[in-house]
Amino acid sequence: MKKLIAILLLTPMFSLAQIHWAWSDATGEEAGTFITDGSLNLDGTAPAASYTISDFTLDKTNTDIPTEGSYATGQWNGGTQVPIGFIWDGTSPTQFWRSGGQYTNGLNIYSSEGAYRVLMAINYFSITQNDEISIINQNTTINLSPSTPKSEESASILLNGTVSAENNQIKNVAEPTETQDAATKNYIDILIADLNSKIADLTSRIIFLETALNFFVSTMDPSVFVNGFSFMIGPGCPESVEEFYSCATDAVINFPSNNISNIPAAINLKMTFVWVDTSFNISLNENEAVQLYPSESSECKTININIDIPVNPTDWVANGGTNTLVISTTEIGDNCIVYSKNSDGNYLEISYVYD
Numbered sequence: 001m002k003k004l005i006a007i008l009l010l011t012p013m014f015s016l017a018q019i020h021w022a023w024s025d026a027t028g029e030e031a032g033t034f035i036t037d038g039s040l041n042l043d044g045t046a047p048a049a050s051y052t053i054s055d056f057t058l059d060k061t062n063t064d065i066p067t068e069g070s071y072a073t074g075q076w077n078g079g080t081q082v083p084i085g086f087i088w089d090g091t092s093p094t095q096f097w098r099s100g101g102q103y104t105n106g107l108n109i110y111s112s113e114g115a116y117r118v119l120m121a122i123n124y125f126s127i128t129q130n131d132e133i134s135i136i137n138q139n140t141t142i143n144l145s146p147s148t149p150k151s152e153e154s155a156s157i158l159l160n161g162t163v164s165a166e167n168n169q170i171k172n173v174a175e176p177t178e179t180q181d182a183a184t185k186n187y188i189d190i191l192i193a194d195l196n197s198k199i200a201d202l203t204s205r206i207i208f209l210e211t212a213l214n215f216f217v218s219t220m221d222p223s224v225f226v227n228g229f230s231f232m233i234g235p236g237c238p239e240s241v242e243e244f245y246s247c248a249t250d251a252v253i254n255f256p257s258n259n260i261s262n263i264p265a266a267i268n269l270k271m272t273f274v275w276v277d278t279s280f281n282i283s284l285n286e287n288e289a290v291q292l293y294p295s296e297s298s299e300c301k302t303i304n305i306n307i308d309i310p311v312n313p314t315d316w317v318a319n320g321g322t323n324t325l326v327i328s329t330t331e332i333g334d335n336c337i338v339y340s341k342n343s344d345g346n347y348l349e350i351s352y353v354y355d
Contacts, residue, residue: 046146227252237300270349275338
């Protein structure tokens with residue numbers, strides 16, 4: 001029962017199945033159409049049967065007969081001999097017939113005003129005027145070619161409820177144009193290919209950055225504080241228990257790049273001072289110095305330095321190599337800087353800044 005309902009729901013919304021036929025005479029100069037009952041085979045051929053004509057047109061003619069109008073709209077009729085039709089053997093007509101008159105072999109179609117008659121029979125085709133004057137007279141059978149009517153080809157199919165294809169494919173589906181249209185495999189394949197192309201393009205532009213770990217020093221490590229530094233036990237100033245100092249013109253700090261190949265845009269330096277006799281600058285890898293402390297002398301006063309120092313990619317030493325900071329005093333003489341631990345217990349904190 002469910003399959004029967006599905007079949008009914010899939011039926012196109014027209015009243016009866018129809019076949020469209022193109023007809024022409026032996027010369028091709030006289031031509032038109034028939035509409036009959038029936039349905040085409042799946043391969044587009046018309047099955048052998050007797051077909052009843054419901055419409056007729058004369059679309060092309062060498063006569064003076066108007067080509068406007070049709071049998072269905074009243075410009076042509078079958079007179080008193082309706083219905084009319086023909087017998088088809090699957091490839092060609094074998095008989096044209098009418099239902100009234102003295103003879104039933106052959107069919108007559110009349111113009112509405114009765115001025116013209118078209119007669120079709122096996123091995124005979126004619127057009128006469130006023131049923132007396134022969135305009136065309138041929139001892140030949142007209143050519144017939146079946147197809148689906150245009151109205152049926154474009155008929156809508158309305159579905160209601162669940163429709164199952166029973167695990168069968170649906171073929172020859174048009175590409176979607178509206179929001180709720182079904183998508184074809186080709187349409188999805190094109191979308192996937194386009195998406196994959198865009199992903200590949202974006203991936204090629206991504207730089208996967210390995211961010212270097214921050215570098216903290218909580219002891220007076222001579223491998224870090226390599227030149228110009230001395231250590232003393234405090235408190236030289238009440239704020240500091242352990243201190244170390246530099247009185248050299250250039251105090252050198254070495255730090256590694258933590259085996260990271262990616263070059264940072266800058267490094268962030270944090271240090272704490274408790275005694276400063278002079279202003280001083282700091283440079284990275286001997287590049288242009290950055291002013292680190294421009295103020296006057298400060299004794300036993302905590303000064304927290306937090307500054308970004310730009311990285312020159314040309315001079316940056318990557319993959320665990322050693323980079324160098326140089327703290328340079330700007331005044332000649334016995335000028336010193338005393339360093340102390342910050343609130344986190346570190347003498348030095350370096351973090352890496354990436355764009």
